[in-house]
Amino acid sequence: MIDSHHNWNTSFKPLFLGFVFSIIFMLGAYRIIIHSHLKYHWLLFTVIGLGILQIIAQLVFFLHLGLETKPRWNIAMFIYTILLVLALVIGSLWIMQNLNYNLMM
């Protein structure tokens, strides 16, 4: 969040960068969905990948994540939350698919 050394808090430049990167990734994902010749799995991977890139662009250029000086509590808590969220989402999807399979649905 904070970076006394980079002066990003008082500069417009990172905001413009984040805005432009986000729009490029978003339009890319939109185009892939609208004019798609890709197979299902490739479509899934590219669209989710572009979404993740867009989120990283916004985290870095808008929220200045990862630019703070030591100790880096903001990014440490963020990474822990992401691990927890991944366990929650992947675990839920996995067990529910398995349940659907076993119930022949």
Added chain:
Amino acid sequence: MNVADHQFPDSHHDDYSKTTFGFWLYLLTDLMFFATIFSTYAVLKKSTFGGPGAKDLFSVSYAMIETLIMLTCAFIAGIGGVYAHRKSKGGTIISFVLAFLLGGAILGMIWHEFSHVFAGGYDWRSSAYLSAYFTLLGTFALHLIGGLLWTIVLLPPLFKVGVTSLHLKRMSCLRIFWQFLSIVWVFIFTFVYLLGEI
């Protein structure tokens, strides 16, 4: 140690850093809240009970306009944050009023989409899928309303006293809140609208 190390913002020990870190922790718990709703949505995606799914109900182009507005809202809020750090009263107020209007526009667009679903004769009781959809988008809309009300509360004191260190702290939290909502919207755009099409 150079001079900058002793200046504001000092890393982690000043009020500003402690407040934004506390607010960041709140946002991360909010992210977990959204993640549980997202996993419910993903599990119930195909449980349409013979009714319409994402592909039948929503338009990707409409959602892309919403995404553009949400992104612009986060961008303008960021501009407002920079003006607040530069202690510029006018710039801060104008930016956050613009962010307020853009946030209101998203809320209106979500409501328009809801009424489109209602007009088709469906609501949250129609299928498990629609329950999950209304829970997800409804939670997002509630956060938007929170951000709008918060802006209304924070702006009037700025007119009176300008950007003091107290108001810099408050406006920075509001800026982070809009930017957080924009990140959550990227997830919604990707998983509900883009992947709803395939």
